[in-house]
Amino acid sequence: MFAPFILALRAAGVPASIMEYLALLRAMKEGVAGFSVDDFYHLCRAALVKDERHLDRFDRVFGEIFKGLDSPQGDAPRTLPEEWLRKIAEKTLTPEEMAAIEAMGGFDALMEALKKRLEEQKGRHQGGSKWIGTAGTSPFGAYGYNPEGVRIGQSESRHRRAVKVWDQRTFKDLDEDEALSSRNMKVALRRLRRFARTGAATELDLPGTIGATARNGGSLDLHMVPERHNAVKVLLLMDIGGSMDDHIRICQELFTAARSEFKHLEFWYFHNCPYERVWRTNRRRRETERPMMEVLRTYGPDWRLVFVGDATMSPYEIIQPGGSVEHWNEEAGQVWMARLTRHFRKAAWLNPVDQSHWRYTQSIGVMERLMENRMYPLTLAGLESMARQLAR
Amino acid sequence: MAQFKGTERYVAGRDLEVAVNAAVALQRPLLVKGEPGTGKTVLAQEIAKALGYPLIEWHIKSTTKAQQGLYEYDAVSRLRDGQLGDPRVHDIANYIVRGKMWDAFESEQPVVLLIDEIDKADIEFPNDLQFFVYETRKTVAAKHRPVVIITSNNEKELPDAFLRRCFFHYIRFPDRETMEMIVKAHYPDIRQALLREALNVFFEIRDVNELKKKPATSELLDWLKLLTIEDMPPEALRSSDAKTALPPLYGAMLKNEQDVHLFERLAFLARRRGQ
Numbered sequence: 001m002f003a004p005f006i007l008a009l010r011a012a013g014v015p016a017s018i019m020e021y022l023a024l025l026r027a028m029k030e031g032v033a034g035f036s037v038d039d040f041y042h043l044c045r046a047a048l049v050k051d052e053r054h055l056d057r058f059d060r061v062f063g064e065i066f067k068g069l070d071s072p073q074g075d076a077p078r079t080l081p082e083e084w085l086r087k088i089a090e091k092t093l094t095p096e097e098m099a100a101i102e103a104m105g106g107f108d109a110l111m112e113a114l115k116k117r118l119e120e121q122k123g124r125h126q127g128g129s130k131w132i133g134t135a136g137t138s139p140f141g142a143y144g145y146n147p148e149g150v151r152i153g154q155s156e157s158r159h160r161r162a163v164k165v166w167d168q169r170t171f172k173d174l175d176e177d178e179a180l181s182s183r184n185m186k187v188a189l190r191r192l193r194r195f196a197r198t199g200a201a202t203e204l205d206l207p208g209t210i211g212a213t214a215r216n217g218g219s220l221d222l223h224m225v226p227e228r229h230n231a232v233k234v235l236l237l238m239d240i241g242g243s244m245d246d247h248i249r250i251c252q253e254l255f256t257a258a259r260s261e262f263k264h265l266e267f268w269y270f271h272n273c274p275y276e277r278v279w280r281t282n283r284r285r286r287e288t289e290r291p292m293m294e295v296l297r298t299y300g301p302d303w304r305l306v307f308v309g310d311a312t313m314s315p316y317e318i319i320q321p322g323g324s325v326e327h328w329n330e331e332a333g334q335v336w337m338a339r340l341t342r343h344f345r346k347a348a349w350l351n352p353v354d355q356s357h358w359r360y361t362q363s364i365g366v367m368e369r370l371m372e373n374r375m376y377p378l379t380l381a382g383l384e385s386m387a388r389q390l391a392r
Numbered sequence: 393m394a395q396f397k398g399t400e401r402y403v404a405g406r407d408l409e410v411a412v413n414a415a416v417a418l419q420r421p422l423l424v425k426g427e428p429g430t431g432k433t434v435l436a437q438e439i440a441k442a443l444g445y446p447l448i449e450w451h452i453k454s455t456t457k458a459q460q461g462l463y464e465y466d467a468v469s470r471l472r473d474g475q476l477g478d479p480r481v482h483d484i485a486n487y488i489v490r491g492k493m494w495d496a497f498e499s500e501q502p503v504v505l506l507i508d509e510i511d512k513a514d515i516e517f518p519n520d521l522q523f524f525v526y527e528t529r530k531t532v533a534a535k536h537r538p539v540v541i542i543t544s545n546n547e548k549e550l551p552d553a554f555l556r557r558c559f560f561h562y563i564r565f566p567d568r569e570t571m572e573m574i575v576k577a578h579y580p581d582i583r584q585a586l587l588r589e590a591l592n593v594f595f596e597i598r599d600v601n602e603l604k605k606k607p608a609t610s611e612l613l614d615w616l617k618l619l620t621i622e623d624m625p626p627e628a629l630r631s632s633d634a635k636t637a638l639p640p641l642y643g644a645m646l647k648n649e650q651d652v653h654l655f656e657r658l659a660f661l662a663r664r665r666g667q
Contacts, residue, residue, distance in 0.1 A: 019556040030417040046411035050555040052562040
């Protein structure tokens, strides 16, 4: 009966299957939704959508398919005034007036006054100048001409009309496709794991228990050990801006993967070649800047350092003091690179540029030499060899 | 059949009511997601109350195994009893520890089974309503199908095959009107003026984007309770709205020091701009 709806959902990327469809039909038969459009929408949503990221797509498709489906006129509940009143009062009254009213008898008195006015209103009203309705000149009501008017009808309320619920598309922010594509990278990064036992002892240490029991003359002596955790620490230095703009997508995927894979992950940005300063947020670069020396002091040699950058620049930016394109650097880029690789003995460089093009760019060769050949292409294979090298 | 409706203490949207009733009618698990502190766990308690069933709660930890929900064979205490010559040791059934699912299956009346924070561990929810106990060669079958409520905090992706069997509901963060109803449901005699000011402060705090942990419904309720106990006048909240100073008793809403620092900095900036 609703087959086109299911097909449209699948086309929009909501993974609804026969199972969900049958569940929906059975629920309809059981009379869960009753005869209300609103309930039908809620039921469809509960039965067919299994992930909040898909809720927005569902709303869109539902609106598309069931366009024109509306609840019958005249059954709108009339219990709104409580909310209207509060809004009117909050928005129309100046602080002085509020104070005066509160002195007279408080907020409730004000509400009473307004409620009376609402009660005088009978029936739907349009185009007048005093009562609440639509398209009037009274300050109360929706779509009015009074610039200072309060918009009552348009404002959100508890009793939304059925069609409106999905038209609002409240779940728009949750829809994102990014996480899926970085799955392969996560698998590659998993090689970097280094397990360590820390924390409370919750696992049975079998060899220890057998040894202790034997020593104990056969009566049981239990030994426990803490569970294993991934204890590897990764410091990510990322090149940003300029020639890196071509590689933004793959860098983002790498970042998402690394974020979810490592508990201890720190990241900083640099431009082209690392110098005396790095920063945390590119948009607010000045406020989040940190001296490189401080980074060296903060993270010990047990951190694994991973550069991400195309290393594509003028060779002067690496070998000459003052060679930076952005500022006057006292010390050449290669001095900083030497400092970093000396401090972080486990270091690697990931390069998003296709490996076959590396030899056409002089600076890549220079950088590769500075990294002692630990430069890897940003591909799955490259990630794996990097992880193997860093895990050593 | 009993229908689930929001109660005096629990404000449920129509969408939640429909989802719960569908799950109950079709006897399928209901998966509930949402921001922490929006009442996912409380929902199960309210459903149990509304349907008049007892509630069995199974809280998942990162070390929980699926098997523990069914039963556990306590080999270690059997070994110890064997060494001490306890006669109990001859019957293996003495060392089978029943799990929460077993309890739910064997119950004489239908129950509500809450599986809380299923994403904390790798748990495959069994499809069948029976399972086999290898140690005693017995099959445990459900007398009544339990109403299963599962909550998740999105720490892990759940398997597709599992999702196919559930109904799903995402608890959206309540808007101002709903929030007012929720507060009134919990504290019916709260002063209107205090509530209004408190909600202003609360939503202002939630508007700050850099917060690590945004305060949610449960934090607001705690805070309001503190405010009423301290008998805080509403003016105290107004004079110190979140933009110029930390709200009084902020400890109930800001749960880590970075957030508190962030607020102190914002307040400082706002004061400087104000001068």
